[in-house]
Every structure is written in C-alpha cells, then in structure tokens.
Amino acid sequence: MAGAQGNPTDQVGLVFVSHSALIAAGLVELARQMAPTVTLVAAGGRDDGGIGTSFDLIVAGIAEADRGAGAVVLCDLGSAILTAETALDFLDDAVRPRVQIADAPLVEGGVAAAVAAEIGGDLAAVVAAAESARSTPPSADDASGAAEPERSEVSRTVILRNRDGLHARPAADFVKLASTFDAPVSVNGRDAHSLLGIMSLGLTRGMSVEISGPDERSRAAVDALADLIETGFGEE
Structure with missing residues (x-):
C-alpha cells in the first residue's frame, strides 16, 4: 500500500480515503512532516487508478494501519464514507472495535489526528483530535x-x-x-x-x-x- 511508514504497536494508525489517489498520497506526505513515526496509509482512487473509492484499498489500508492500537479512517466525500463503512462491516469481530471513521474534514482533521497519534494518543484521543477540526478551536x-x-x-x-x-x-x-x-x-x-x-x-x-x-x-x-x-x- 503506497504511503505507509512503520510505527510502534502502541500507536494508532491513519487511513486517508479520497476519491483521488493523488490527494490521499499528498495528505500522507503532509502529515508525515508532523508525524514521522505514525503509520499513514493512502487509500485513494479506484483499483484501476481512476477517480472514485475502492473497498479493497480501504480494507487493505486498515489492515496496514492497525498495528494493534487501532486505526482511524478519514474520508473526503459522502460516497467515500459509505465505502469505508462497508469495509468496516466486513472486518473481523475482533478488529472492528479498533477501527473508527472520524467525522472530520480530511485535511485539517487528518493533520490533527496525525499529531495526536504521534504523541501517543489512544484511539479515542486521535478521533477527538480529528473531529476537533469541525468546530472552533478551544481556548x-x-x-x-x-x-x-x-x-x-x-x-x-x-x-x-x-x-x-x-x-x-x-x-x-x-x-x-x-x-x-x-x-x-x-x-x-x-x-x-x-x-x-x-x-x-x-x-x-x-x-x-x-x-x-x-x-x-x-x-x-x-x-x-x-x-x-x-x-x-x-x-x-
């Protein structure tokens, strides 16, 4: 899977799902500047390289990102969320609780989540960091x-x-x-x-x-x- 980097097993991994493979790969490149030890996986585009989303790429991305501490999935457009939700439905029962889709903007939420994972945040903390991008930053x-x-x-x-x-x-x-x-x-x-x-x-x-x-x-x-x-x- 393109765009991955190894991490300790106690770090949450991230999967970036976009209709464009270039957007997903670019976000991995951006987030890696701030989270060099986190597993960041690009799952963009269709299997044939076209614009769209791929169930198989998302499932493979989750498997790669989850090193034991879980994985957070961030998506760009509505149909990407639907594909990601379907992928979660097909995960093993033991794995599914460790994977969450963040209700967050892909870029801002992805960057915030990457930093939260880099500093050792658990699954809930990484999701919360991603979703903080939906609201006014707290004082x-x-x-x-x-x-x-x-x-x-x-x-x-x-x-x-x-x-x-x-x-x-x-x-x-x-x-x-x-x-x-x-x-x-x-x-x-x-x-x-x-x-x-x-x-x-x-x-x-x-x-x-x-x-x-x-x-x-x-x-x-x-x-x-x-x-x-x-x-x-x-x-x-």
Whole structure:
C-alpha cells in the first residue's frame, strides 16, 4: 500500500480515503512532516487508478494501519464514507472495535489526528483530535473548563523568529512539547495542546507570542515552550 511508514504497536494508525489517489498520497506526505513515526496509509482512487473509492484499498489500508492500537479512517466525500463503512462491516469481530471513521474534514482533521497519534494518543484521543477540526478551536479556558480567570500568574512573551511563522510543522513540534507537561498552558489565549487552535492564530515572523499558565504548575511548561519559540524551531 503506497504511503505507509512503520510505527510502534502502541500507536494508532491513519487511513486517508479520497476519491483521488493523488490527494490521499499528498495528505500522507503532509502529515508525515508532523508525524514521522505514525503509520499513514493512502487509500485513494479506484483499483484501476481512476477517480472514485475502492473497498479493497480501504480494507487493505486498515489492515496496514492497525498495528494493534487501532486505526482511524478519514474520508473526503459522502460516497467515500459509505465505502469505508462497508469495509468496516466486513472486518473481523475482533478488529472492528479498533477501527473508527472520524467525522472530520480530511485535511485539517487528518493533520490533527496525525499529531495526536504521534504523541501517543489512544484511539479515542486521535478521533477527538480529528473531529476537533469541525468546530472552533478551544481556548485554554474552554479546554480546562475553568471560569474566566484573572491574569495568568506565570507568563513569558517572546518574538516569533522562524521565517514562515507558526505553520504546520513547528506548530506540531510545539504541541508535542506541550503534551509532555501535565499543566494548563495557553498561547495567545489558545490551548497549547490544540494544533488547530494554535494554527488558527495565524502567527507570523516578528509577532509577539504570549505563553502563559494559571499558576506555578505551569512554569516549567511555559519556559520550555517559550525557549522553543526563541530557537526559531531550527528554521533560521
């Protein structure tokens, strides 16, 4: 199956189903920049290479993506979802609970899901990351369920230095680092754990970025994330 890459058995794999083989392969290429260890499988087009979807390609893609932790399937158009649902119906009873179709846009949801899988999210977490692309990215306050807080007690403001700003790859690196800390952190008011939330800020070179947390629990995370931005993500 084109577009696959090996991964540890505890990572969720992804299958991208598109009517176009080129679109599916291109999305694998994009997502791999942010999730190099996740198994990403392109299942686009018909068996004969034409425009459409293939039951056989999807079934094979699921088998390749599921290394034991499960697989998430993302689709582009309605008929792709129907074909994917049929493929799930034909899976073994032992395998079917480990495979889910995400109700998410293919590109945004696929990128978010890939990052969630890369940082070790389970099946439910990867699906949730994909489906977060359907709604407005949460703020840090929404994500924690807290009421409107006073000014954060821990905060650092740094200048974004990398040439292309906080685009997909550095944003993914940022989220991966944030996920290593068990503390609430925000980036200009957005949850630092939300890839789509951070990318929605449209941060470009030269802009100020405020990394903040509500108390001392967040200090280590704030400092580490601010330091990462100050390095320019290795892109200078």
